[in-house]
Structure formats: structure tokens, C-alpha cells
Amino acid sequence: MELKQLLQDIKEHDNKIPEGTDTERLVEEMLREIGSIDFELRDDLIYFTFYHWIQRNVLSPETMKNMLYTSLDEDHLFLGLGSSDEDTVFTRSFSVLISPLILECHLSRPFLSEEDIRHVFERLCRYFREENDLRGYVEAKGWAHAVAHTSDAFETLVKCRGITRNDQLAIMELILEKIQVNTHYFVDGEDERMAEVVNTIIKKGLLGDDPIVAWVHKVTKFNTIGKYPEDSIIRGNVRNLLRSVYFKCAEQNKDSKIAKAIVHALGQI
Numbered sequence: 182m183e184l185k186q187l188l189q190d191i192k193e194h195d196n197k198i199p200e201g202t203d204t205e206r207l208v209e210e211m212l213r214e215i216g217s218i219d220f221e222l223r224d225d226l227i228y229f230t231f232y233h234w235i236q237r238n239v240l241s242p243e244t245m246k247n248m249l250y251t252s253l254d255e256d257h258l259f260l261g262l263g264s265s266d267e268d269t270v271f272t273r274s275f276s277v278l279i280s281p282l283i284l285e286c287h288l289s290r291p292f293l294s295e296e297d298i299r300h301v302f303e304r305l306c307r308y309f310r311e312e313n314d315l316r317g318y319v320e321a322k323g324w325a326h327a328v329a330h331t332s333d334a335f336e337t338l339v340k341c342r343g344i345t346r347n348d349q350l351a352i353m354e355l356i357l358e359k360i361q362v363n364t365h366y367f368v369d370g371e372d373e374r375m376a377e378v379v380n381t382i383i384k385k386g387l388l389g390d391d392p393i394v395a396w397v398h399k400v401t402k403f404n405t406i407g408k409y410p411e412d413s414i415i416r417g418n419v420r421n422l423l424r425s426v427y428f429k430c431a432e433q434n435k436d437s438k439i440a441k442a443i444v445h446a447l448g449q450i
Contacts, residue, residue: 184210185219188226196233208244212251215279216260216272220323223275235282242292245283249297252279253304262311270314274327277308281337288340295343302348305334309355315362317369328359328367332374336381346387353379353396360422361403363411367418376425383430383439394442397423401446420450 188211191197198204211231217223231248234240240248251257257276261269280301287293309331316325335352338344356375360367383393403419405412427443434440 184214185222185226188222188230191230192226196230196237198234198239204240205244208240208248209251212248212257212276215252215257215275216269218268218271218322223271224323228275228278231279232282235286238286238290245286246293246297248279249283249293249301252276253301258304258308259311262308263313267314268322270312270316270325270327271322273308273312273314274325274330277305277327277330277334280305280334284334284337284341288337291342293341298338298341298343301334301338302344305331305338306351306355309335309359315365315367317367317371326369326371328371329369329374332356332371332378335378336374339378339381339385349382349385349388350392353382356422357396357400360400360418361415362418363406363415366410366414367421372418372421372425375422376429379426380429384433390438393439397426397439397442397446401449416450420447423447423450 187207191199198207211227214222215227217227235245253276258273260272260276262273284293284301309328312327312331314325314327316327317329319325335356339349339352356378360372360375379393379396382388400419400423403415405415423443423446427440427447430437430440430443
């Protein structure tokens with residue numbers, strides 16, 4: 182039976198693995214097809230089947246750890262990075278979604294070492310820095326959404342033991358670099374997803390207010406070139422990110438030092 186039909190049958194049966202199935206082999210096959218341009222297979226079937234299995238503790242820690250390392254390898258997270266093959270972004274952007282699924286499971290019942298967490302951190306940072314395909318929804322092929330998906334991974338990662346103060350600062354620096362682009366206007370909720378990373382870092386409390394305030398000011402120090410639409414794009418991206426961070430902060434304390442710094446920064450853009 183072909184993979185799509187098998188996963189449709191599994192979905193129809195409450196995502197239960199059929200008796201006699203070689204689970205390890207099936208997981209490997211799903212990872213091989215995780216970047217299919219068939220959005221139903223990629224998104225509705227492969228990703229959400231993994232989601233349900235991991236949520237229900239169907240997969241062993243060993244299987245999940247193998248999935249994690251495979252999803253972060255050169256044939257998945259970095260497949261075609263920088264090439265002219267636009268379709269490889271789907272493999273990259275859906276491979277990166279494996280990390281938050283497995284890290285959330287780890288947070289509730291730890292099975293990854295600090296070395297594993299360090300590996301995830303290094304691979305995600307390299308990928309986020311180097312990914313230049315910023316498309317959200319792609320007509321006829323579905324979501325690419327690499328920036329949003331990597332932000333989801335970062336948001337879970339920063340909750341993990343082993344992620345240091347300097348690691349959090351490095352992630353915030355990457356978000357700053359990603360939002361300060363003048364070639365792509367983020368219109369598919371990417372600002373919300375990046376803001377959630379910043380908000381989680383704030384709530385963790387490792388940094389304190391001052392480094393966050395300094396980051397807010399740094400975000401507004403973007404370069405303009407005196408040209409439309411480039412200047413409008415970068416200004417809109419920065420404004421939307423800061424607004425998203427503000428509203429998340431304001432839910433906790435709208436009079437906080439960080440929230441006030443954001444209001445001031447927005448007035449300067």
C-alpha cells in the first residue's frame with residue numbers, strides 16, 4: 182500500500198498504528214516524504230500523524246531521538262538550501278517542525294541529554310540564519326512558512342534545560358536579523374510566531390529587563406535605502422514584530438519596563 186493511502190487509513194482509525202506494522206520503517210518512510218509537494222500528504226497526513234503519535238506517547242524515546250537527529254541532518258533541514266530548487270523548502274520547513282513536537286514531549290518526560298539539546302540549538306540557529314526562502318503560503322503547494330516553523334521550534338527550545346542566557350541572546354539576535362529584511366513583507370503571522378519566542382524568553386526570566394530593552398532599541402536601528410517599496414517593507418516588518426511583542430507583554434504588565442520601551446520605540450519608527 183502506498184504511503185498516502187496507508188496514512189489516510191490510519192487517520193480514519195483515530196491515528197492508531199495498524200497491528201503488525203513495522204513502526205520504525207514507517208517513520209523512516211514518512212521522514213523521506215516529509216517535503217512532498219502534495220500538501221495533503223505533507224501537512225495533513227505526515228505532520229499530523231507524527232503530532233498525534235508523539236502526543237499519545239506511541240513512539241519510544243529511542244525512535245523520537247532518531248527522528249530528531251534525522252530531521253536536523255543535511256538531507257532534511259538543509260536539503261537544497263541556497264539552491265534554485267524552490268520545492269526543497271517544504272522538506273526544510275516541515276523537518277524543522279519535528280523539533281518542537283519532540284522537545285515538548287521531552288519537557289514533560291525528559292529523555293534527551295544536554296548534548297542533544299545543544300545539537301538542536303546549533304542546527305536550528307544555523308538553519309534560521311541561512312534560510313532565505315521566506316514565503317508563507319505557496320499557491321497549489323500549501324504552506325512553506327519556514328520562518329514561522331523555525332520560530333515554533335525556538336519557542337519550545339528556549340524552555341529546555343541546557344539553554345543558557347547567551348543562547349537566548351543569540352536566538353533574539355537571529356530574530357532581529359530575520360525581521361530586518363526589505364525584500365519580503367511577512368504577512369502570514371510570522372511576526373506573531375517570532376514574538377512568541379521573545380515572550381517565552383521574557384517569561385523565563387534568565388535575561389532580566391535590560392537586555393530585552395536593549396534588543397528592542399536595536400530592532401529599530403534598521404537601514405533604509407531611500408527607495409520604495411524596500412523601506413516600507415522593512416519598516417512594516419519591524420513595526421509588526423514590536424507590536425506583537427508588546428501585546429504579549431501587555432497581557433502580563435502593560436506598565437513594565439519592556440512594554441514602555443516598545444511603545445517608545447514604535448513612536449520612533
